[in-house]
Structures are given as structure tokens and as C-alpha cells.
Amino acid sequence: MSKKISLTLKVWRQNRGEEGRFETYQAGNIDTDASFLEMLDVVNDELTLSGKEPIAFEHDCREGICGCCGSLVNGKTHGSHERTTLCQLHMRHFKDGEMIVIEPFRATAFPVIKDLIVDRSALDRIIAEGGYISVKTGNAPEASTTPVKKALAEAAMDAAECIGCGACVAACPNGAAMLFTAAKVNQYALLPQGHPERAQRVKNMVAKMDELGFGNCSNEYECAVACPKGIDVKNIAALNREFIKANLKCEK
Amino acid sequence: MDIKQTVFSSIGQKLLLATSGLIMFLLFLIPHMGGNILFLFGPDIFNSYAEHLHQLVPIVIGIEVLMMVSISVHMFMGIRVALENRTAHDKRLSQKSTKERSLAARLMPVSGGMIFIFIIKHLLDFTLRAKPVTELHGHEVNDVYGMLLDKFTQPGHVIFYVLFMVAVGLHLSHALQSAVQTYGVYVPRKGSRIKLLSKLIAIGMASTFAIIPIIAFLHTR
Numbered sequence: 001m002s003k004k005i006s007l008t009l010k011v012w013r014q015n016r017g018e019e020g021r022f023e024t025y026q027a028g029n030i031d032t033d034a035s036f037l038e039m040l041d042v043v044n045d046e047l048t049l050s051g052k053e054p055i056a057f058e059h060d061c062r063e064g065i066c067g068c069c070g071s072l073v074n075g076k077t078h079g080s081h082e083r084t085t086l087c088q089l090h091m092r093h094f095k096d097g098e099m100i101v102i103e104p105f106r107a108t109a110f111p112v113i114k115d116l117i118v119d120r121s122a123l124d125r126i127i128a129e130g131g132y133i134s135v136k137t138g139n140a141p142e143a144s145t146t147p148v149k150k151a152l153a154e155a156a157m158d159a160a161e162c163i164g165c166g167a168c169v170a171a172c173p174n175g176a177a178m179l180f181t182a183a184k185v186n187q188y189a190l191l192p193q194g195h196p197e198r199a200q201r202v203k204n205m206v207a208k209m210d211e212l213g214f215g216n217c218s219n220e221y222e223c224a225v226a227c228p229k230g231i232d233v234k235n236i237a238a239l240n241r242e243f244i245k246a247n248l249k250c251e252k
Numbered sequence: 253m254d255i256k257q258t259v260f261s262s263i264g265q266k267l268l269l270a271t272s273g274l275i276m277f278l279l280f281l282i283p284h285m286g287g288n289i290l291f292l293f294g295p296d297i298f299n300s301y302a303e304h305l306h307q308l309v310p311i312v313i314g315i316e317v318l319m320m321v322s323i324s325v326h327m328f329m330g331i332r333v334a335l336e337n338r339t340a341h342d343k344r345l346s347q348k349s350t351k352e353r354s355l356a357a358r359l360m361p362v363s364g365g366m367i368f369i370f371i372i373k374h375l376l377d378f379t380l381r382a383k384p385v386t387e388l389h390g391h392e393v394n395d396v397y398g399m400l401l402d403k404f405t406q407p408g409h410v411i412f413y414v415l416f417m418v419a420v421g422l423h424l425s426h427a428l429q430s431a432v433q434t435y436g437v438y439v440p441r442k443g444s445r446i447k448l449l450s451k452l453i454a455i456g457m458a459s460t461f462a463i464i465p466i467i468a469f470l471h472t473r
Contacts, residue, residue, distance in 0.1 A: 074349070108342055172341070173353060173358075174337035178262075203258075214262075216262040216266060216336055216337055216340075218333075218357060219357075219433045219439070220353035220358075221441045224441050233441055236433065237436050237437060240263055240433070243261075244263075244267070244436060
């Protein structure tokens with residue numbers, strides 16, 4: 001049974017190039033079956049009707065697979081539920097009359113665009129440095145010409161689950177993008193199709209990650225707790241191995 | 253160019269941090285702890301251990317040089333990593349909460365700085381000091397045992413040494429597991445034996461070191 005709850009929201013408001021501040025809003029008559037973003041939609045409707053600027057937040061699929069949404073809810077990335085994106089967080093997890101603090105994902109490499117929207121294109125710059133494989137176009141090759149062990153295929157898929165939402169960066173005390181980069185490097189390193197560009201991929205992606213102003217991993221594992229897709233820190237260990245191997249080989 | 257880029261990349265810096273730390277742990281901290289334990293067996297054994305150490309001067313100097321290099325690399329990289337992380341992390345967050353990071357991990361730069369202060373004080377207290385002389389099996393030897401007892405008659409010194417060993421323990425408990433993960437060995441978030449071992453070694457070493465001043469203090473009462 002759904003019921004209606006009322007909440008007090010403390011939301012970060014910021015325009016491009018300006019200093020931000022917290023504003024307080026009342027969110028009344030919120031259905032507990034609503035998602036967190038639907039709750040914000042309701043609040044934004046009221047703001048718009050009263051002639052105020054609605055709260056800007058990013059969203060697309062609203063089913064937890066696109067990686068667009070994400071905010072700090074009471075200091076926790078995507079709210080407090082494990083393996084849940086903000087769009088899949090439901091209002092039944094909040095109490096009537098509760099105060100919720102909503103802030104953007106923050107890191108030096110993620111400048112705020114507006115309100116809760118941050119510029120995460122730094123993650124795309126890392127991908128552009130090698131988060132792909134080069135293949136000849138044309139008909140798809142016969143699948144069994146490249147056998148892949150089941151366990152490896154599964155591990156690669158686990159790494160590929162990363163949706164690039166940036167929660168790991170926002171949760172990291174050092175603003176590091178290690179979990180993201182690790183997942184993206186490892187999803188290819190585990191598969192034969194990723195092997196030809198293996199050494200150069202890890203070198204270039206790590207170099208880009210450093211250049212963009214992300215911090216250094218100090219193995220505190222906040223990222224793994226924050227990740228809505230459950231990307232494991234074993235990927236970070238694997239990234240470290242890839243990096244060591246690539247540099248020992250001295251491949252160009 | 254390539255080597256410079258590798259060394260000063262985020263992972264390269266951490267590998268150097270881990271390696272210099274492990275060198276100090278294996279070649280200095282562990283032998284030092286072994287030596288300290290001999291204190292418990294009385295003046296003759298402890299003084300003869302110190303005397304034997306003097307006969308190994310070439311090895312000792314070699315290790316000392318290695319330690320100087322390791323400390324320099326460790327401090328340089330540690331400060332560099334800490335400063336970079338401070339810049340990369342946006343501190344305007346009002347509500348950010350942490351769930352996973354340990355107190356030891358949070359305090360790494362603080363405990364590291366404390367250890368550096370401790371090393372200087374410790375060198376001034378014992379190593380760089382004229383040592384009293386005593387007789388052992390008809391030879392004249394340095395009375396390091398007596399020197400140690402003398403030092404720890406003052407409760408202030410005992411408290412200082414014990415307090416700074418807490419910093420050593422905290423530093424080690426995060427350092428060991430973190431170094432292993434940096435070398436690419438998977439240290440899981442939950443139920444990790446490496447994490448547990450790291451904590452046990454840290455507690456074991458810190459308390460072994462801390463117990464010497466306490467015993468020395470009680471001995472002279």
C-alpha cells in the first residue's frame with residue numbers, strides 16, 4: 001500500500017560561474033511508490049507554477065542503466081541503498097517529515113554546471129584514450145573462432161556493468177577515478193579481443209586519468225560501497241597488475 | 253620520458269610508496285623489533301647483541317643508506333600523493349559521509365608525519381649520543397642496556413614512546429594491506445585475510461615496540 005509523505009528538502013542551487021548555496025523546499029503529498037527523481041519532478045512542477053526556477057538534475061532512462069542520474073542524498077552517492085541508482089531509489093525508504101539534503105556529485109574533475117548537474121565529460125576523455133577495441137568492419141566473425149572461458153567472460157561482463165555515473169569519484173575521499181578506469185580497462189583486458197591494444201590502453205587511460213585532475217587511489221574502498229552496479233575493487237588490483245605488466249614489457 | 257611518466261603516474265607513485273615502505277618494514281622494522289626483544293633477556297645479551305651489530309658495520313651502513321633513500325622516496329611520494337588528493341577532492345561538501353574508510357586510512361599522513369618526528373627524536377635519544385661503557389666478558393663494550401634504562405626512568409619519555417608507537421601501529425595496519433592491493437593482489441573489501449593479517453601484524457609490532465619502554469620504566473622503580 002502506498003501512502004503519502006511530506007519532506008523538507010535542502011537542495012544545492014548553483015548557476016554556472018556563480019557560488020552555490022543551499023535552498024530549502026517543502027515537498028508535500030509525495031507518494032511512497034514514487035522514485036526519487038519523480039519526487040523531484042513533483043517539487044519542480046510546484047516551483048515552475050509559482051514562477052521559480054526548477055531544480056536542474058540529470059536523468060535519462062530512469063531504469064538504472066544509463067548512468068545519467070546521481071546526486072549525494074544525505075551525503076551518500078545515489079542515496080543509502082546498495083546497488084541502486086538514484087532513479088531506482090524509492091520514496092518508501094524515507095520517513096514522513098524527514099529532512100533530505102541533496103547535493104551534486106562533487107570532485108575537482110567534475111565542475112558543477114547547474115544545481116545538481118555536474119560535468120562528467122572527464123570520464124569520456126579517459127574512454128577516448130583506449131576504452132575501446134579496434135576491429136575491421138564487415139560481417140560479424142563466426143563466434144566460435146575466438147573461444148572465451150566462461151569464467152573470464154563473466155568477469156569481463158561484471159566489469160562492463162559500469163555505467164559511468166561517477167559515483168565512485170564522488171564517494172572517493174581523494175576524488176580518484178580508479179574504480180571507473182579499472183572497470184573500463186579490465187573489461188577488455190579479460191577478453192582476447194582486448195589483447196592487441198592491451199599495454200597501450202592501460203598506459204594511455206591511466207595517463208589521461210592523472211592529467212584530468214583525478215586523485216590517487218589510497219585503497220579505502222569507498223568507491224566500491226558507492227557503486228550502484230557493484231563493481232568490485234578486484235578490478236583496481238587488476239588495473240595495477242595491467243599497469244605493472246605494460247610498463248615492464250616496455251611496449252610502444 | 254616514458255620512465256618519468258610511469259614513475260609520476262598515480263599508480264607509479266603508489267608503487268614507489270609501497271616499495272619504499274616495504275623495504276623499511278622488512279629490512280629495518282622487523283630486525284629492529286627482533287633486537288628489542290633481546291632487551292628482555294638482560295644486560296649481557298642485549299649489550300652483546302649491540303656489540304655484534306657493530307662488527308657488522310659494512311652491512312649496517314648499507315642498510316642505513318638504503319633506509320635514507322627509502323625514507324626520502326617515501327616522504328616525497330607520500331606528501332605528493334596527499335597534496336594531489338587534497339586538490340582532487342572537492343571540500344565544499346557539507347554532508348558527505350563515509351562508510352568504508354578506516355581511521356587508520358584517514359590518518360595516514362598524520363601518522364606518517366608522527367613517525368618522522370619520532371625517528372628524529374629516537375636517533376637523538378640513542379643513536380647519535382655518547383654511550384656509557386661497561387664490562388662484558390673482560391671486554392669494554394657500550395652499555396646500551398643501561399642507557400635504555402636511564403632514558404626510561406622519566407615517565408614523560410615512556411608516554412612519548414608509547415604514544416608514537418600507536419602511530420606506527422595505525423600506519424602499518426592500513427599500509428600493509430594497501431601495499432598488497434597496489435601490487436595487484438586482490439584484497440577484498442569484506443572478510444579479507446590480508447586485511448586481518450595486516451591489522452594483526454600492526455598491533456603485534458606496535459605493542460612489542462611499546463612494551464620495551466614500559467618494562468624499562470617498571471624495572472627501575
